[in-house]
Amino acid sequence: MIRLLLVACFGLGLATLGPGVAHAEGEAVVGTLKTSKSGPIDGVKVTVETPDGKEIGTAETDADGKWSVDVPGPGQYVVTINSDDLPDGISLSGSDSRTVTVEPGRRQPVSIGLEDGSRGSGGGNVRAVQLLVDGLRFGLLIAMCAVGLSLIFGTTGLTNFAHGELVTIGAVAAWYINVQGGVPLIPAALLAMVVGAAAGALNELGLWRPLRRRGTGLIAALVVSIGLSLLLRYLIQIVYGGFSNPYAQYQSQRAVDYGLFTLTNRALVSIIISVVVLVLVALMLQRTKMGKAMRAVADNRDLAASSGIDVNRVILVVWMMGGALAALGGVLLGLSDQVQWDMGFRLLLLMFAGVTLGGLGTAYGALVGSLVVGVFVQTSTLVIPDDVKYVGGLLLLIVILVIRPQGILGSRARIG
Amino acid sequence: MADLIDAFAVALKAALGFQAIFFALLAIGINVQFGYTGLLNFGQIAFAMVGGFGIAISVTQWGLNFWVGVLIGLLAAVVLALLLGLPTLRLRADYLAIVTIATAEGLRLLFRSVSATPVTGGTRGLASFNSQFFALAPWATSGRYSVLGTTWSGAQLWVATVGWVLVALASLLVWALVRSPWGRVVKSIREDEDAVRALGKNVYLYKMQALVLGGVIGAIGGMVYAVGTGSAIPDQYQNANTFLAYAALILGGAARVLGPVVGAMVVLFILQFADTALRTLISNGVIPEGLLTATDVAQIRFVLVGLGLMLLLVFRPQGILGDRREVMLDAR
Numbered sequence: 001m002i003r004l005l006l007v008a009c010f011g012l013g014l015a016t017l018g019p020g021v022a023h024a025e026g027e028a029v030v031g032t033l034k035t036s037k038s039g040p041i042d043g044v045k046v047t048v049e050t051p052d053g054k055e056i057g058t059a060e061t062d063a064d065g066k067w068s069v070d071v072p073g074p075g076q077y078v079v080t081i082n083s084d085d086l087p088d089g090i091s092l093s094g095s096d097s098r099t100v101t102v103e104p105g106r107r108q109p110v111s112i113g114l115e116d117g118s119r120g121s122g123g124g125n126v127r128a129v130q131l132l133v134d135g136l137r138f139g140l141l142i143a144m145c146a147v148g149l150s151l152i153f154g155t156t157g158l159t160n161f162a163h164g165e166l167v168t169i170g171a172v173a174a175w176y177i178n179v180q181g182g183v184p185l186i187p188a189a190l191l192a193m194v195v196g197a198a199a200g201a202l203n204e205l206g207l208w209r210p211l212r213r214r215g216t217g218l219i220a221a222l223v224v225s226i227g228l229s230l231l232l233r234y235l236i237q238i239v240y241g242g243f244s245n246p247y248a249q250y251q252s253q254r255a256v257d258y259g260l261f262t263l264t265n266r267a268l269v270s271i272i273i274s275v276v277v278l279v280l281v282a283l284m285l286q287r288t289k290m291g292k293a294m295r296a297v298a299d300n301r302d303l304a305a306s307s308g309i310d311v312n313r314v315i316l317v318v319w320m321m322g323g324a325l326a327a328l329g330g331v332l333l334g335l336s337d338q339v340q341w342d343m344g345f346r347l348l349l350l351m352f353a354g355v356t357l358g359g360l361g362t363a364y365g366a367l368v369g370s371l372v373v374g375v376f377v378q379t380s381t382l383v384i385p386d387d388v389k390y391v392g393g394l395l396l397l398i399v400i401l402v403i404r405p406q407g408i409l410g411s412r413a414r415i416g
Numbered sequence: 417m418a419d420l421i422d423a424f425a426v427a428l429k430a431a432l433g434f435q436a437i438f439f440a441l442l443a444i445g446i447n448v449q450f451g452y453t454g455l456l457n458f459g460q461i462a463f464a465m466v467g468g469f470g471i472a473i474s475v476t477q478w479g480l481n482f483w484v485g486v487l488i489g490l491l492a493a494v495v496l497a498l499l500l501g502l503p504t505l506r507l508r509a510d511y512l513a514i515v516t517i518a519t520a521e522g523l524r525l526l527f528r529s530v531s532a533t534p535v536t537g538g539t540r541g542l543a544s545f546n547s548q549f550f551a552l553a554p555w556a557t558s559g560r561y562s563v564l565g566t567t568w569s570g571a572q573l574w575v576a577t578v579g580w581v582l583v584a585l586a587s588l589l590v591w592a593l594v595r596s597p598w599g600r601v602v603k604s605i606r607e608d609e610d611a612v613r614a615l616g617k618n619v620y621l622y623k624m625q626a627l628v629l630g631g632v633i634g635a636i637g638g639m640v641y642a643v644g645t646g647s648a649i650p651d652q653y654q655n656a657n658t659f660l661a662y663a664a665l666i667l668g669g670a671a672r673v674l675g676p677v678v679g680a681m682v683v684l685f686i687l688q689f690a691d692t693a694l695r696t697l698i699s700n701g702v703i704p705e706g707l708l709t710a711t712d713v714a715q716i717r718f719v720l721v722g723l724g725l726m727l728l729l730v731f732r733p734q735g736i737l738g739d740r741r742e743v744m745l746d747a748r
Contacts (some may be wrong), residue, residue, distance in 0.1 A: 159510040161517075211730065219456065219509060223666075224729045226458075226659055230722030234656075234715040238708070349521055352514045387529045394522035398515055402503040405511065 027102045029079055030068040031110040033061050035090060040065030041114075045082040050075075051099065068107075076101050079110045090114055130261040131379045137267055137336075139354075139374020140274035143367045145329035146351040147281055148200070148322020150358070150366035154298030155315050158208065159222050162229040163326060164348030165236070166203075170196040170327020171334035171343060172240050178247050185249045189331040193324040200323020203228075204316050229345065237341040244338040270332045277328065278367060281321075285363055294318055295363075350377065350390065353397035359407030368408055373397075419700075423692035429566040430688035431681040434644030437579030438464070439684060441637025442661035443668070443676030444586045445630035450662075451670035452594055453626035454606035456509045458658055459500070459516030462523050463631040464638025465653040466492040469527065471639055472648035473535060475545035482548035486639060493635035497628040505623045520655045528650035541649030549643055550574060572644075579640045583677060586633050591673045593629075602626050603671075656718050663725045669738030678736060683724075687717045 029048055034040040041061060048056045048069040056077065059067040071077055080097035092114060102108040149163045174192035177183050183191070207228070211221055255262035285291035293314045296304040305311045326344075333343055350373055358369025373393050380392035400407070430436060442460050449455040470489020474480040480488075500519060504512040527536045536542065550557045553574040561568050568576070593599050601622050604612045613619050642648045660683065661676075668679025694713045697703045708716075734740045 159513065214730075216730065220729050220733060222456070222510060222513065223662065224726050226662070227722045227725030227729065230656055230659055230718050231726065232722075234718040234722065238712045238715050238719070346521075349518045352518065356511070356514060385529060385531045388526055388531065391522040391526050391529075394518040397518055398503055401507065401511060401515060405503075405507050 027072075027074055028068055028070045028107045029077055029100060029102060029110050030066070030107050031079075031112070032065045033067070033081070033112070033114065034065040035114050041087060041090065044085040047080045047082070049078045049080070051078060071102060074102050074106075079112070081112055086114070126260055128379065128382060131381060132375060133261045133263060134267075135375030135378030136371065137271050137274075137374075138378055139371035140271060140278065141329050141332050141336075142347065142350055142354050142374050143370035144274050144277060144332075145326045145347060146354050146366040146370045147278070147363055148318070148325050149351055150355045150360065151294060151298065151318045151363055152315075152322055153355070153360055154362065155294065155301070155311075155318050156208065156212070157218050158225065159218075161222065161225040161348070162203070162232060163322070163351065164344030164346075165229055165232040166196055166199055166323050166326035166344065167330035167333065167347055168233070168236055168341065168344035169199050169330070170323075171330030171339045172236060172341075173327065174331045175240075175245060175247060175334065175339045178249070179245065182248075185247050185331075185335075189328065192327045192331055196327025196330075197320040197324040199327075200319035200321070201316060203323070204319040208319075209312065209315075233342060233345055240339075240341050242341060244340040246338050247335060250335065266335055270335065273328070273332065277325065281325070282364070282367075290314070290317060298362075346390070350374075350393050353393050353400075355407075356397055357400050357407055359409040362407075362409050365407055365409035419696045420693075423689055423696060425566050426692045427685045427689035428564065429568070431685035432564075432566075432576060433572065433684075434575045434579055434640055436680050436684040437576065437583055438637045438641040438644070439657075439661050439664050440583050440677045440680035441579075441586060441640065442634050442658070443665040443680050444583070444590060445633035445637065446658075446661055446665050447630075447670060447672075447676045448590060448593075448633065449626050449630035451665065451672075451675070452599065452606060453602040453623060454509070455505075455623060455627060455630075456513040457500075457516050457627065457630060458513045459518075459520035459655070460630075460634045460661055461653045461655050461658045462516070462520035463493045463496060463634035464641060464657075465520075465523060465527065465650070466496055467635030467638030468642030468648045468653070469536060469542075470635070471642055472537075472542040472545050475548075476542045477535060482545070485545070489635055489639055490632055493631045494628055497631035498624070501624045501627045505620055505627065517655060517658075520653075520658065524650050524653055524655070536650065537648075539649070539651065541647050541652075543647040545648075546643045546646060575640065575644045579644070582636055582640065586636070587673055587677060594673070598622075598625075656721070659725060660718075660721050663721045663728070665735075666728050666733065667724065667735045669735035671739070672735075672737045675735060675737050682736070683721075687720060690720060691717060 031046075032040070033044055040063065042063050042065060044061045044067075045058060046061065046067045046069065047058045048071065050056060056071055057069045059069050061067045069079075076099060078097055078099050081092075083092050083096045086092075092112070096112070098110055098112060100108050100110050145163070145167050148166070149160060152158055152160050152163070170192045173195040174185070174188045177191050178185050178188040181188070207224075208221070211224065216224070250266045253264040253266055255264050256268075283291075285295060293304065293309045294317070296307075296309060297311055297314045301311060304314075329347075330344060333347065337343065351370070354370030354373040355366045356369065357372055358365025358367065373396065376396055377389050377393040381389050384392055442464060445463065446457060446460055449457045467489040470492045471482065471485035474485030474488045475482055496519075500512075500516055504515045526532055528539045530538060532538065550571055553570060555561075555570050555574070557570040557574060559570045561570060561573055563573070594603070601612065601617055605619055605622055609619055612622075638653075641652070645652070661680070664679035664683040665676045666679070667683060668677065669675030691713055694703070694708070694716060695710055698705070698708060698710050698713070728735065
């Protein structure tokens with residue numbers, strides 16, 4: 001029997017609750033009963049009690065399926081709906097009651113799961129498909145940012161801890177151009193890619209090339225990249241501020257239903273852009289002269305130099321490409337999660353996880369590894385809470401190092 | 417001029433207070449790992465966090481004795497070091513770097529998560545676990561005392577006294593260890609791991625010992641910090657602090673017994689002085705509000721640390737006290 005769990009719920013836009021709903025200051029429990037097939041369900045009786053069974057109040061859902069009950073103060077409350085009031089074909093997916101904790105001054109949303117028997121193959125599986133798609137989107141995004149990180153490591157040996165800041169710079173540049181400058185997001189994103197490429201070139205020309213010429217060791221260079229990361233990250237916080245801001249467009253999109261999963265158009269476009277860009281990068285690496293030179297330098301720098309490849313020029317192009325890709329990744333991340341001053345640094349650790357999983361220094365390894373990490377992080381929320389999902393990704397990194405330190409596509413020789 | 421003297425006094429107090437002790441202990445631990453053994457531990461703050469929370473959780477949640485909490489914190493640091501070292505110490509240096517920084521960030525996210533709130537207090541953290549420590553103070557902790565032109569509460573003075581004794585003991589331990597055969601082996605590992613292996617030493621074991629020892633010293637630092645602030649909050653343990661300790665170590669001189677101590681005092685002095693001076697300049701209107709506001713000053717500290725770290729590594733990797741030949745670091 002194909003069924004679908006549809007969650008009836010959420011006091012999301014609390015201020016926009018329908019008529020008849022109290023807006024008084026103070027604590028309340030609120031919610032909405034609806035399924036995608038039946039729409040809002042009205043006339044269902046909702047009872048709120050204290051944990052020891054004392055009734056606080058009752059309400060009936062209105063024409064929009066919304067209900068609200070004021071409670072005397074913060075604390076625990078048991079919310080029960082009368083399942084006999086549900087229309088035919090709609091049943092409870094779990095218990096008819098929930099215990100919630102109301103914080104001081106908060107209108108606590110309560111969700112009670114309903115099934116309308118429409119589609120899907122059981123609630124858990126559909127949620128898994130949804131998370132898989134989200135994970136693919138996230139993994140592609142990590143991959144786009146991480147390709148540069150991996151190629152820079154491959155061509156110069158530098159473990160660049162400041163790569164996350166290239167992501168942030170891209171996202172923040174696009175935000176300034178889009179929100180402050182009033183330019184539509186798509187040209188703003190292209191401009192941000194130019195800024196990212198310039199930032200990458202500046203990195204190489206202003207810092208890393210002179211350091212290579214001085215003969216700075218790789219460990220020293222690694223610590224320098226940490227210093228650069230701190231410097232840039234906190235400078236961005238000073239200039240941009242500590243808040244998270246959305247872009248001006250594509251924010252209030254409804255998720256489109258694709259059967260087994262739903263997706264906003266911006267998430268769909270994000271997936272398409274990532275795939276197209278990554279395929280282009282792969283084609284470039286495989287077919288063009290510059291791409292072949294990059295792989296040659298990553299494979300054996302001295303041999304590449306002696307066969308007439310201008311290594312410094314190749315490294316400069318790698319930096320610019322890495323910067324532009326990271327910037328684009330930053331814009332897409334800002335589109336889904338808003339723009340924040342430390343977004344790049346938080347992504348950096350997942351990039352490292354992806355790059356290590358795929359094999360440090362290989363471009364395709366970064367792609368495969370990042371996809372695995374993205375999917376793993378998202379689907380892990382099936383079993384672990386949402387706010388510790390990154391921890392799962394970092395745990396995965398450690399487990400990989402125990403089992404296969406060279407990564408999926410890496411070679412044994414690189415791990416020392 | 418009075419402002420300048422004020423800023424100077426505030427900075428002096430910072431260079432002697434529990435924060436300097438915290439960073440000195442973190443840096444001493446890193447010195448054992450990075451300075452002498454060549455291990456890149458970028459997650460030192462995680463050791464401080466398990467140390468601080470070891471006390472906080474034991475006392476407030478489990479109702480144990482303060483000193484049992486100290487033991488639990490130290491034990492947790494040992495376990496963490498073993499967990500980190502087991503998969504990574506056989507691999508090249510940058511793997512340890514990535515894993516440790518990832519662990520530090522992951523642990524912080526875990527400690528501040530909603531699911532961990534019943535144990536760690538979540539984003540609000542835990543407080544009021546240090547009364548047993550202050551009960552031991554030989555003077556009244558509520559009184560105020562004047563030291564070197566700066567004013568201290570009795571409690572601050574007691575934390576600082578115990579803290580500096582701990583710093584001295586840790587430095588003494590490091591001094592004794594690096595003069596011993598053990599110290600010669602770990603320094604040789606830093607210089608040439610394969611040569612040490614060829615001489616029949618178990619490199620893995622020595623690296624692990626250095627990682628555990630450094631981690632335990634870091635955990636003690638975290639305890640001083642938790643007791644000094646009177647609270648243990650996950651977000652106090654941002655991983656930028658690890659790099660502040662690195663900056664202190666490299667400024668003072670890596671692979672020198674007193675390098676991290678001198679470095680921590682100097683770094684804290686500079687940061688606090690810059691902080692106070694900037695705030696004064698902003699409130700006097702010398703720096704216009706449009707350029708920099710008082711809320712931005714807290715971030716300036718890490719900008720300075722990042723800049724300092726880069727400049728030091730490029731131009732003077734041996735710092736104040738170091739020996740250039742000992743810090744020619746290379747990947748392995």
